[in-house]
Amino acid sequence: MLVARHGDLNSHGNGAIVAFVTTVFVNGMQISTLGDNSLADSQCGGDNPITHCNPKTTVGSLSVFAEGKGVHRIEDFRLCGAKTSTSSPNVFCG
Ligand SMILES: [Zn+2]
Secondary structure (H helix, E strand, O other): OEEOEOOOOEOOOEOOEEOOOOOOEEOOEEEOEOOOEEOOEOOOOOOOOHHHHOOOEOOOOOOOEEOOEEEOEOOOEEOOOOEEOOOOOOOEOO
16 A cells, blocks of 8 residues: 555544654655544534544554654544545555
C-alpha cells in the first residue's frame, strides 16, 4: 500500500498526521508510523467523541518499520475510526 507521511489527511476530512519519525523521509516529507498524533479532523467538536480531535494512527505495517515502529499507509485506521485518505503518490510498502 502507499506510504503515509507528515500532513496526510483522513477520511473524516482534515486530521493531518503529525509525524514522529525524524530520520526517514518519503517524497521529502517525514514518514508516518503507528501511534503518530494528528491534528483535529472535521468531526472534532460538539457531541462527537474526542478521538476526532487527535485521530492518532492505530495501524502500521507488520513488516516495514521506521525508527522501530510499523509504517502507516493509506487506508490504515485512525483512532476515531477514520482511515488515512492521502499518501505518497509513488512509494509503497507491505
Ligand atoms: Zn475522525
